[in-house]
Amino acid sequence: MKQFKTESKKLLDLMINSIYTNREIFLRELVSNASDAIDKLSFAALTDSSVSINQDDLAIRVAFDKDARTITVSDNGIGMSAEELEENLGTIAHSGSEAFKAEHSDAQGDAMDIIGQFGVGFYSSFMVAERVRVVSRAFGSDQAFAWESDGIEGYTVEPAAAGERDGEGDHGTDVILYLRASSEAEDTDKFLSEWGLRDLIKRYSNYVRHPIQMMVTKSEPVENPEDLPEDAPRYVEHQELETINSMTPIWKKRQSEVEQDDYDEFYKSTFHDWSAPARTISFHAEGSISYDALLFIPSEAPFDLYSKDYEKGLALYSSNVLIQEKCADLLPDYYNFVRGVVDSPDVTLNISRETLQQNRQLRAIAKRVERKIKSELQTMLVDDREAYEKFFENFGRGIKFGIYNSYGMNAGELADLLLFWSAKEEKYVTLREYALAMPEGLDKILYASGDSRERLAKLPAVTGAVKRGYDVLLCTADVDEFMIQAMRTYHMDAVAGDAENAGVDARDLELANVSTANLDLATDEEKQEAEKATKDNQGLFDAMAAKLQDKVSAVKVSANLTDAPACIATEGPISLEMERVMMQGPDADAAPRAQRVLELNASHPVFDKLVAAQEAGDEEKLALYASLLYDQALLVEGLPVDDPVEFAKNVCALM
Numbered sequence: 132m133k134q135f136k137t138e139s140k141k142l143l144d145l146m147i148n149s150i151y152t153n154r155e156i157f158l159r160e161l162v163s164n165a166s167d168a169i170d171k172l173s174f175a176a177l178t179d180s181s182v183s184i185n186q187d188d189l190a191i192r193v194a195f196d197k198d199a200r201t202i203t204v205s206d207n208g209i210g211m212s213a214e215e216l217e218e219n220l221g222t223i224a225h226s227g228s229e230a231f232k233a234e235h236s237d238a239q240g241d242a243m244d245i246i247g248q249f250g251v252g253f254y255s256s257f258m259v260a261e262r263v264r265v266v267s268r269a270f271g272s273d274q275a276f277a278w279e280s281d282g283i284e285g286y287t288v289e290p291a292a293a294g295e296r297d298g299e300g301d302h303g304t305d306v307i308l309y310l311r312a313s314s315e316a317e318d319t320d321k322f323l324s325e326w327g328l329r330d331l332i333k334r335y336s337n338y339v340r341h342p343i344q345m346m347v348t349k350s351e352p353v354e355n356p357e358d359l360p361e362d363a364p365r366y367v368e369h370q371e372l373e374t375i376n377s378m379t380p381i382w383k384k385r386q387s388e389v390e391q392d393d394y395d396e397f398y399k400s401t402f403h404d405w406s407a408p409a410r411t412i413s414f415h416a417e418g419s420i421s422y423d424a425l426l427f428i429p430s431e432a433p434f435d436l437y438s439k440d441y442e443k444g445l446a447l448y449s450s451n452v453l454i455q456e457k458c459a460d461l462l463p464d465y466y467n468f469v470r471g472v473v474d475s476p477d478v479t480l481n482i483s484r485e486t487l488q489q490n491r492q493l494r495a496i497a498k499r500v501e502r503k504i505k506s507e508l509q510t511m512l513v514d515d516r517e518a519y520e521k522f523f524e525n526f527g528r529g530i531k532f533g534i535y536n537s538y539g540m541n542a543g544e545l546a547d548l549l550l551f552w553s554a555k556e557e558k559y560v561t562l563r564e565y566a567l568a569m570p571e572g573l574d575k576i577l578y579a580s581g582d583s584r585e586r587l588a589k590l591p592a593v594t595g596a597v598k599r600g601y602d603v604l605l606c607t608a609d610v611d612e613f614m615i616q617a618m619r620t621y622h623m624d625a626v627a628g629d630a631e632n633a634g635v636d637a638r639d640l641e642l643a644n645v646s647t648a649n650l651d652l653a654t655d656e657e658k659q660e661a662e663k664a665t666k667d668n669q670g671l672f673d674a675m676a677a678k679l680q681d682k683v684s685a686v687k688v689s690a691n692l693t694d695a696p697a698c699i700a701t702e703g704p705i706s707l708e709m710e711r712v713m714m715q716g717p718d719a720d721a722a723p724r725a726q727r728v729l730e731l732n733a734s735h736p737v738f739d740k741l742v743a744a745q746e747a748g749d750e751e752k753l754a755l756y757a758s759l760l761y762d763q764a765l766l767v768e769g770l771p772v773d774d775p776v777e778f779a780k781n782v783c784a785l786m
């Protein structure tokens with residue numbers, strides 16, 4: 132027996148026991164090697180006229196024997212001579228495939244799609260096998276050799292036994308794994324079954340470009356069952372050779388060559404969705420790093436999208452072989468709903484192909500993926516508004532969190548993807564549409580936030596603004612106002628080209644809560660009137676503020692109100708809606724409160740009543756009025772009154 136080299140021994144031990152985290156990938160590695168062997172033979176046939184083979188016969192076979200506890204992976208590819216067996220399998224981290232690629236580097240392309248590169252994949256067999264026998268016969272040779280090892284000490288290479296690859300033209304390789312006994316720590320039995328192997332082939336090797344065949348059991352109903360005795364079986368079973376993998380990696384094709392139906396089918400079966408995707412994005416990159424990407428924007432949100440268990444990520448393949456089912460690094464959190472595949476032969480995966488840290492290439496791909504998603508969404512916004520609105524209802528929350536979580540740093544990237552409900556238009560608008568439709572004299576984007584659109588539309592602050600011709604964005608999602616505070620401003624790009632609004636300059640617009648005290652929306656005339664009322668009635672405001680002392684920080688006249696007698700505005704960064712959201716959170720007691728101001732409409736008849744009560748020195752009445760006005764303003768905002776009993780008493784007193 133020949134010993135593995137000492138460093139090889141250490142490496143082997145490391146490999147088997149720690150590098151691979153996932154035992155089941157052994158099959159992927161053996162199938163990949165078989166596929167490489169077939170590619171090498173095809174390549175030889177292309178370049179050497181003395182090599183003649185029938186391409187259609189080239190295939191990979193997977194078989195198992197439950198009693199002998201063996202799994203055999205066979206190919207009729209190029210095979211290995213005794214020297215090659217020794218060189219390729221006797222030295223760990225020696226990749227015959229890598230050498231082959233280097234030798235034929237000018238001939239890359241369609242002729243082959245060599246997967247191997249590290250020279251360690253084969254040894255993953257020892258994660259499940261206590262012994263591995265490799266019987267191989269090089270193409271053109273009439274003698275097969277057998278390599279055998281327990282994966283610990285060393286290996287033997289001997290001429291193969293009678294019956295092992297000794298038929299006419301029986302070139303290729305059989306890798307026979309003698310599986311370890313199943314134990315509690317390690318279930319190897321599951322690999323000794325048709326469904327177990329089928330599952331692994333489908334999952335990891337579905338797109339390997341050569342057929343992977345397996346004998347499978349099929350059952351069919353018997354003919355004329357009525358002629359049979361009662362207890363006779365109604366089904367007959369037979370064995371049949373089936374190709375398990377689907378082979379065509381749809382992501383390698385150009386979008387123009389693929390029917391949308393085929394994309395839809397691929398999407399539904401791969402990502403387990405009932406509905407077809409809303410958008411399909413396919414692109415291909417060449418250069419220092421080449422890859423094919425196929426992305427989908429789903430049309431429905433998966434039920435667990437906003438739960439902790441949801442895992443974002445794209446499937447990462449290298450030369451058609453699955454490396455990682457969900458590579459999270461390829462997607463930013465705010466596009467976590469995107470599904471798809473990236474396939475690159477160039478990603479320098481660490482030896483295990485599973486630990487993908489420190490990957491510059493991966494980051495480069497992720498960047499491009501992100502740009503593609505954004506531009507697709509922007510196209511959708513223009514092309515198919517209805518679909519976009521549905522998209523935004525499903526996935527907008529993630530985008531909003533993307534802005535909020537980055538403290539607004541992602542706002543530049545994401546703000547143009549946002550939709551808001553317009554109080555004036557009664558439909559969704561983008562910030563850009565809002566900005567372009569802004570009337571002269573307004574320099575802010577106005578919004579109101581609360582829990583229902585209907586209620587917000589009736590708020591005095593909102594109706595007042597709309598009456599003046601200003602639009603107000605009605606925000607009803609919990610995250611909305613927090614996101615807006617993180618953004619602070621919206622940067623609108625200049626309008627170029629001969630678009631309707633051509634010539635509009637780029638500008639930064641502040642986003643302002645329409646219920647903020649001191650918001651300047653009124654006409655000069657209204658403002659003067661309010662100023663006068665303020666000057667004339669300071670005593671009234673002080674008296675009311677004293678009465679409402681623990682509730683509001685001030686009582687003022689607002690020029691902004693049109694129809695309502697009063698409203699509650701806020702000063703400082705916390706709005707009423709933010710207060711409400713935070714009060715529902717886990718830290719309700721510590722949550723900061725909104726600083727309230729009671730704003731009065733000096734041109735409303737109620738204001739005259741207040742002035743009259745003040746002039747008459749009727750303190751009791753003034754207290755009653757102040758309390759009632761404050762409570763009704765709370766109710767209009769959709770907030771509970773502090774003391775319903777007192778409120779009811781006050782109403783009766785008034786009657």
Ligand code: ADP
Pocket residue numbers: 160164165168206208209210211219220225226227228229246247248249250251252253254304
């Ligand atoms: P890699 O595939 O990354 O090169 P492996 O450890 O999987 O590394 O395989 C080592 C080498 O053994 C391969 O490069 C190849 O030269 C040889 N080899 C493995 N399996 C086969 C096979 N079925 N047919 C021919 N050669 C093989």
Ligand code: MG
Pocket residue numbers: 160163164246247248250251252253
């Ligand atoms: Mg390999």
